[in-house]
Amino acid sequence: MAFIEVENLEKVYSDGAVETPALRGVSFAIREGEFVAIMGPSGSGKSTLLHILGFLDRPTRGTYHFGGKTIDDWTDGELARIRNKKMGFVFQSFSLLPRTTTLDNVKLPLLYSSVHSSHHDELARRAIEAVGLAHRLNHEPSQLSGGERQRVAIARALVNDPDIIFADEPTGNLDSKSGQTIMEIIQRLNEKEGRTVILITHETYTAEHAQRIIHLRDGTIESDIPVHHRHEAKNHFIK
């Protein structure tokens, strides 16, 4: 059984009388441990899809099975718990809490978990070491470079040891060298640690780090093909 399976997924945003379809019947399946990139121009519905896959939004129509179960059976509270335990998010704009140290930013998901607070520091430190920022433990976001901020965000996504990572344009605000470092970390999370990764991007080059690319256009799947010549971030000087 697929880890993630969506069928005829539709999402319509309605603003009073005006209805705007964002997704018009999307179907695909993703195996556990797969690295999938979702591509498409802006307005193609890729962010909407990511939000639905990440339980941040519910579909208007269609089915979504996560880990073999339909999400319709879960309450918002249960979805929040799964999001906390099994999912990690990385955003284009990093979304770190200002005036908050690296350590405390990374600990944030643990506040909402069932992990006892005596383990929080240890878990956060381990996640920060994994992204190579042990020397920036007590720095605030304003004291960090863009690449370092995104690495803090990845550490935060990792701290609860999630099964799946959602990365929404993670390199979009970074220079190419920092972007390369981020992609290297993401590839490692997938290959070495076996985590499922769903990456959203509008850059073909970035998308080609994945095993498979789903192209969206106007809310439907234009193509869904495997990547034959994958980029290995650690071997390349980008662009």
Added chain:
Amino acid sequence: MTLHDYAKTSFAGIRSNKSRSALTILGIVIGIAAIILIMSVGKGAENLILEEVRGLGSRTIIVEPGREPRGPSDFGEIFTNSLRSRDVEALRNPSYVQGLKELTPAVAGAVTVSYGSETKRTNFRGSTELIAKILELYPSEGSFFEEEDVKSLAPVAVIGADVKKELFGSSDAAGQKIKIEGRLFRVVGVLPSKGKASFIDIDDMVFIPYTTAQKYLLGINYFHAIIVQAETEKIVDRVARDIELTLRETHNISDPDKDDFHVMTQADMVKRIGTISKILSVLLISIAAISLVVGGIGIMNIMLVAVTERTQEIGLRKAVGATDKNILIQFLLEATFLTAIGGLAGVILGTALAFAAAVILSRTISLNWGFSFPVSAAFLGIGVAACIGLIFGLYPARRAALKNPIEALRHE
């Protein structure tokens, strides 16, 4: 999420904008400070008045004309002339009232007194010589007037320390002739200063026989009061009861609701003062409460701004697993902590002001004004402030909790 985590998160929210947080709670600080000040100063005033009443002696009973007023519209009932000599005669009769030790009719008024070129506006009390025993007045110069003076309508006066000082300076007053309302009186005694710790200001007063006062100063044949002293404290209530029954008989009253007099013991007066001070406190505190409501609205306003400003933070927290409830509690606690801090600051400020007021009142008008720290009011103040945070924080916190995480994340 543990309470400790919530507290840490909420305090971080407050700390991140210190000056705005401080300004926000100013209304709460002022409101709570005002309440503490009112309660403390009110308590001080009440204690002072009660001390005065107790100074009258626990055996003292006062009979006044008119029935006890039951409300503002009833006030006119006091001004009647129902107490007369026959009442005094009846009350003196042991077969009517048992255990009565002393009794004196009393009249009062304001007069101008003069000696030579010195004149002074003051109050007088007309009574029998027994008032000296009841109020424990012992002249430091000369002696109190006597029974004979009362009987003969003698123009004699015992003057308080302030009156003596203003008219005579440091020279002797006893034996001198003064003019009261243009009529000559002989000063027979001067009272030592009791200090101004008195609402019945003995120092600024002239005591004369009531008969003299009735005839020459007031031109009346009734009394403003009858002052009675019971033999012991234990029987005060029974004596008061006997007085009521006796006066009802002499006034031909069968229905107690139609009484044209009322009898007050010291306990009654203490009770009445307690009631008055309570009404006043409630009134003043209601005014202060308005400031708390205004402060609460300020809190709500600022929390709404904070919720909008921190939309992204809310979205992020939800993305990493915070439930609506987590967010609700976080913002509610933030508002509650904020107002509780305001409450604490208000208690400290109010206590400081009350202490300053006590010191100033004691120094400037040399009243024996005691400072009392209202412990219960302090807890109440902080509690009320926290409740305001809870109430006015609820709406902004709900707004935060119900924010759509996607829109929240998109917000930049």
